[in-house]
Amino acid sequence: MRHRLYYFLPDTDSARRAFDDLLLHRIEQRHVRFLSGGAPLPHDLPEAGFLLKTDALHGAATGMAVGGILGILLGVMLVAYAGLGEATVLLTALMGLLFGAWASSMAAAALPNSRLKAFVPELQNGKILMIADIPARRVNEIEHMLAERHPETRFGGEESHIPVFP
Known part of the structure; x- marks a missing residue:
């Protein structure tokens, strides 16, 4: 099982650094997605797909x-x-x-994701939402790493019971 972690990042540079650290800690790229409030994301940051953006x-x-x-x-x-x-x-x-x-x-499909409704105010203020699906046994390790290496991030929440094969 995986846990879905949500983190707010202040800008794209911070998002890139956090993404690079997740990759270095062996979190696969397909398990990390980013969502912005309106500004397009750079091509090197994997954007949230249709199923994450819609309901x-x-x-x-x-x-x-x-x-x-x-x-x-x-x-x-x-x-x-x-x-x-x-x-x-x-x-x-x-x-x-x-x-x-x-x-x-x-x-x-025409509606925004109801699970992300709580994040809309922060996204409208220019923040970037990082959505990372982390193996359950590594959640504490990744949370500690992000808190230590990226103090500018703000924890947005956690969901458990994300399927292993999404």
Whole structure:
């Protein structure tokens, strides 16, 4: 498992130095992303992708839950009132799950990531957000290194239970 660490950095030079230190401490480049409030980031800093910037994953999960439940209810009604077989419940649940995930993720793709909502004021003030997915056993080591080598950074929070294979 990985823990997602959020750090605010004052400028791009500080972001580069922090990124270089993470690389030197064997945190792979694919596990570190940066997000700015509007100013474009330099090409050497990996920018947060579509799934980090939007609420598409949250929307898909919500849509799957609602669609699956509605599909089960529809399947039960079809079995009870139309006399179809019990496999109908499974089929309608699967169809509801897929349709709900698709429809909700399409709608949520236009929305900013709800998990990053708390960081918006700092981003609008010109700060850069570093998002690093760190192996759980190394979190204390990396936090200590960043605090020691980069006093200009400000810890923004931590999320646990990030999948190993995102």
